[in-house]
Every structure is written in C-alpha cells, then in structure tokens.
Amino acid sequence: APHPHLGLQDLSGNDIQRQDPGLxxxxxxxxxxxxxxSKESKDTFVANYEGGLFAFQDVQFKAAYGTVYHLRFTLAAMPNVTGTTSRAVTAQQCKRDEFYVPGDLKCRKCLEGAICNSSQHLLTQAGYWRIDNVTLNFLQCENAACLANQSAGGCAIGHQGLLCSQCEEGRSGDSCTVCGSKGWGWTTIVVLLVAYLLLISITAVLAMHTDANTRKALLNMTGKQLVSYLQILGITQSSFPIVVANVFQVGGSMTTFAFPVAGLQ
Structure with missing residues (x-):
C-alpha cells in the first residue's frame, strides 16, 4: 500500500494508543x-507521530521485476528502539498477455510464438520451438512436430534436434516413423539375388533340351544374365559384403554351370 501506518508499543508489547504531546x-x-x-526512485520515506500513529504518505518506488523488497521502519535519532519490517513488496503484476524479464522496470508484450501468463515463464505455441527456457527467440517449425506448452525444445515422439527437424535413431521419413528391421532388408536383397541366380539356372537347363538355334539363343541370353548377375554381386560386395556371403551360402552349388562349347558357337 502507498500509505502504510505504523504504531508504537511499550516494553510489554502493548499498543500505545493515546496522543502524548511528548511523542x-x-x-x-x-x-x-x-x-x-532506478536511481531516480526514492528509497527513504519519513512520517511524524500524529493521532497515535506514524502515517506515511505516497510510499512509491520503481521496483524491478523478479526482486522482493521490504520496508524497514526505524525511529529517527532513537537507535535503541527496535524497528520492524514490512511484508514483501514486489512490482505490480503484469497483464495476462504480458511477461517480464527479471530486472525489468516494466512489463513486455508477449512474443510471437510464445504463451504468456503475466510472469517471467514463457511457453511455446504449437508449431514453435526454443532452444532453452531463457532465450526470447521463438522459432517457427517447418513441420508439426514442435509441441505447445513447452518451456524449451519439446518435440513429438520420434523427433529431436533443432526445430524438431531430425529423427531419433531407428526412425525415418517426414513423420519419423519406425524403420523396418535391417535384418529383413538384407534378407530381401539375398532372396532377390538368389531368385535371379535361379532364373539363370533354369534358362541354362532349358537350353540343354531344345534345338540348336534355340539353345544358342538361350545360352547367349544366359551368358548376358550371368554377366549382369556378376556385376550386381560386385556392386553389392563393395557395400554389403555380408549379403554377398549369404547369397553364396544360400545359393550353394547353384552358381556352378557347365556350358556346352558347341552351343556357344
């Protein structure tokens, strides 16, 4: 209150309510x-004893937000008299759409991308991200992974990093969905390579039971398929040596052929 009132008590703790001319x-x-x-703000106020009270007038000063103040009351020129201290005094509360930074002398308007609640604590709106709970920079995200009501960096499940733009390990895609098993992916590659090898084998077997012209055409085609197969194995070997090893393990003797020399003429 800008007009605090202060009374007197005797040594027994009783209020002195009478008006004594000597007081x-x-x-x-x-x-x-x-x-x-603020250096322009007063920090000391005085009041005379009148009507049984010390009535202070216009006790006002510029309070910094985030700081707790107290008024210490003493009797001038009477240091032996015990003084008293007021309740906590703080800066006037900000409006709902405002916030303050500790040390400010006035409130600030809420920031774009922020949720304000009259205090120093800001939260993110949906679609916005901040690196920590101190910065005043609220960045707009390019996806829907940035969550609302977060003090800092809140991302949807599966997302992480700056602006929630990265996927957690084991996830991928715009929605950062769980990736398929690596083992299943390798198995698929092995199956396809073995199937291709089986196709070459079947073509070679069919060539042995046809007339000379057809056999020659089939064997020529088989030769081209075999060359392509070996090229694919070479590429796969450089990136996935384990996959190639599995192909030979599964294929076994299927990679061994005996082509009639006469059929290639």
Missing amino acids: SVLMAQATVHPKPA
Missing part, C-alpha cells in the same frame, strides 16, 4: 531494501 516530536523512517534499481 509528537518523534519521526519514523522507512527505508527500501534492497535499494531500487
């Missing part, structure tokens, strides 16, 4: 602790 010369002093941040 009219007393003067009480109220000092702000800690000192106000």
Whole structure:
C-alpha cells in the first residue's frame, strides 16, 4: 500500500494508543531494501507521530521485476528502539498477455510464438520451438512436430534436434516413423539375388533340351544374365559384403554351370 501506518508499543508489547504531546516530536523512517534499481526512485520515506500513529504518505518506488523488497521502519535519532519490517513488496503484476524479464522496470508484450501468463515463464505455441527456457527467440517449425506448452525444445515422439527437424535413431521419413528391421532388408536383397541366380539356372537347363538355334539363343541370353548377375554381386560386395556371403551360402552349388562349347558357337 502507498500509505502504510505504523504504531508504537511499550516494553510489554502493548499498543500505545493515546496522543502524548511528548511523542509528537518523534519521526519514523522507512527505508527500501534492497535499494531500487532506478536511481531516480526514492528509497527513504519519513512520517511524524500524529493521532497515535506514524502515517506515511505516497510510499512509491520503481521496483524491478523478479526482486522482493521490504520496508524497514526505524525511529529517527532513537537507535535503541527496535524497528520492524514490512511484508514483501514486489512490482505490480503484469497483464495476462504480458511477461517480464527479471530486472525489468516494466512489463513486455508477449512474443510471437510464445504463451504468456503475466510472469517471467514463457511457453511455446504449437508449431514453435526454443532452444532453452531463457532465450526470447521463438522459432517457427517447418513441420508439426514442435509441441505447445513447452518451456524449451519439446518435440513429438520420434523427433529431436533443432526445430524438431531430425529423427531419433531407428526412425525415418517426414513423420519419423519406425524403420523396418535391417535384418529383413538384407534378407530381401539375398532372396532377390538368389531368385535371379535361379532364373539363370533354369534358362541354362532349358537350353540343354531344345534345338540348336534355340539353345544358342538361350545360352547367349544366359551368358548376358550371368554377366549382369556378376556385376550386381560386385556392386553389392563393395557395400554389403555380408549379403554377398549369404547369397553364396544360400545359393550353394547353384552358381556352378557347365556350358556346352558347341552351343556357344
């Protein structure tokens, strides 16, 4: 309150309510602790004893947000008299669409991408991201993974990193869905390579039971298929040596052929 009132008590703790002419010369002093941040703001106020009370007028000062102040009351020129301390004094509360930074002397308008609640604590709106709970930079995300009501960096399940733009390990795609098993992917490659090898084998077997012209055409085609197969194995070997090893393990003797020399003429 800008007009605090202060009374007197005797040694027994009883209020002195009478107006004693001898007390009219007393003067009480109220000092702000800690000192106000603004040098233009007063930090000391005085009041005379009148009507059984010390009635202070217009006790106002610029309070920094985030700081708790107290008024310390003492009797001037009477250091042996025990003084008293007021309740906590803080800066006037900000509006709902405002916030403050500790040390500010006035409130700030809410930021784009932020949710404000009159305090220093800001939260993110949906679609916005901030690196920590101190920065005033709210960045708009390019996806829907940035969550609302987060003090810092809240991402949807499976997302992480700056602006929630990265997927957690084992996830991929725009929605960061769980990846398929690596073992299943390798198995698929092995099956396809073995199937291709089986096709070559079948073509070679069919060539042995046809007339000379057809056999020659089939064997020529088989030769081209075999060359392509070996090229694919060479490429796969450089990237997935384990897959190639599995192909030979599964294929076994299927890679062994005996081509009639006459059929290739």
